[in-house]
Amino acid sequence: MPRSxxxxxxxxxxxxxxxxxRRSMLDRLRSGELTVxxxxxxxxxxxxxxxxxxxxxxxxxxxxxTIKGREHFCRLEGSRLEDAAAWMNEYSGFWSSRxxxxxxxxxxxxxxxxx
Amino acid sequence: MPRSxxxxxxxxxxxxxxxxxRRSMLDRLRSGELTVxxxxxxxxxxxxxxxxxxxxxxxxxxxxxTIKGREHFCRLEGSRLEDAAAWMNEYSGFWSSRxxxxxxxxxxxxxxxxx
Numbered sequence: 001m002p003r004s005x006x007x008x009x010x011x012x013x014x015x016x017x018x019x020x021x022r023r024s025m026l027d028r029l030r031s032g033e034l035t036v037x038x039x040x041x042x043x044x045x046x047x048x049x050x051x052x053x054x055x056x057x058x059x060x061x062x063x064x065x066t067i068k069g070r071e072h073f074c075r076l077e078g079s080r081l082e083d084a085a086a087w088m089n090e091y092s093g094f095w096s097s098r099x100x101x102x103x104x105x106x107x108x109x110x111x112x113x114x115x
Numbered sequence: 116m117p118r119s120x121x122x123x124x125x126x127x128x129x130x131x132x133x134x135x136x137r138r139s140m141l142d143r144l145r146s147g148e149l150t151v152x153x154x155x156x157x158x159x160x161x162x163x164x165x166x167x168x169x170x171x172x173x174x175x176x177x178x179x180x181t182i183k184g185r186e187h188f189c190r191l192e193g194s195r196l197e198d199a200a201a202w203m204n205e206y207s208g209f210w211s212s213r214x215x216x217x218x219x220x221x222x223x224x225x226x227x228x229x230x
Contacts, residue, residue: 007135017203018129020122026206078206085203088132091141091196105220 006083009061013084016060021045022053026062029076036065036072121198124176128199131175136160137168141177144191151180151187 017023025039040050054074057063061080066073132138140154155165169189172178176195181188 007138010138011133011135014129014133018126018133020126023122023125023202030206081203081206085200085206087138088196088200088203091145091193091200 009080010084010087012060013062013080016056016062017081017084019053019056022057025053025057025074026076029063029074033073033075036074039074124195125199125202127175128177128195131171131177132196132199134168134171137172140168140172140189141191144178144189148188148190151189154189 017026021043024042028034028039028042036051036054037047039054040047043050054063054065057074058065062077064075064077066075132141136158139157143149143154143157151166151169152162154169155162158165169178169180172189173180177192179190179192181190
């Protein structure tokens with residue numbers, strides 16, 4: 001079956017987060033950027049193995065790596081996760097019922113501000 | 116690294132949805148249960164390949180298969196997706212800002228109904 005670019009992106013994003021170590025890396029990057037060495041510290045694995053995980057996150061567009069001097073800095077990129085979250089949320093009555101309520105609220109709010 | 120049961124579940128759920136064919140199967144099961152043969156129909160692949168995809172979805176707890184006579188029926192199980200969606204939503208400022216607004220709205224609504 002042909003895959004759309006967006007389908008391919010979802011494959012990469014879900015594939016990237018289908019690993020507890022990579023999810024843990026994303027969790028830690030929420031507090032701010034880290035060098036690859038800092039990122040590697042808590043894991044019982046080689047720097048090479050950590051680097052492979054970072055590459056998987058980069059390919060999925062979840063992490064951006066910038067090089068300053070000898071250091072490689074990793075930064076979380078949230079926007080791709082939003083697309084994947086949107087796909088997942090469609091399946092969840094929990095979220096859709098809340099969004100229905102939110103939409104009604106925003107419509108009412110707009111009407112009040114216009115009056 | 117040791118993995119919690121919940122971490123293992125997230126691995127399986129994200130791994131299962133990291134494939135466009137499996138996401139398409141889940142989409143089609145939203146309208147109701149299908150036999151494996153019905154599920155297989157639109158895809159240009161063997162019944163064996165389809166069955167492997169169904170097994171991946173079953174292992175992740177996203178599909179339940181029941182056997183009635185000679186037919187295998189597949190049904191969507193949404194609850195596991197909610198856990199995975201909750202993990203993704205934590206990363207999304209998009210959703211959290213909307214939920215903040217929704218929370219404020221609900222608090223105001225409750226106050227009005229009490230008055």
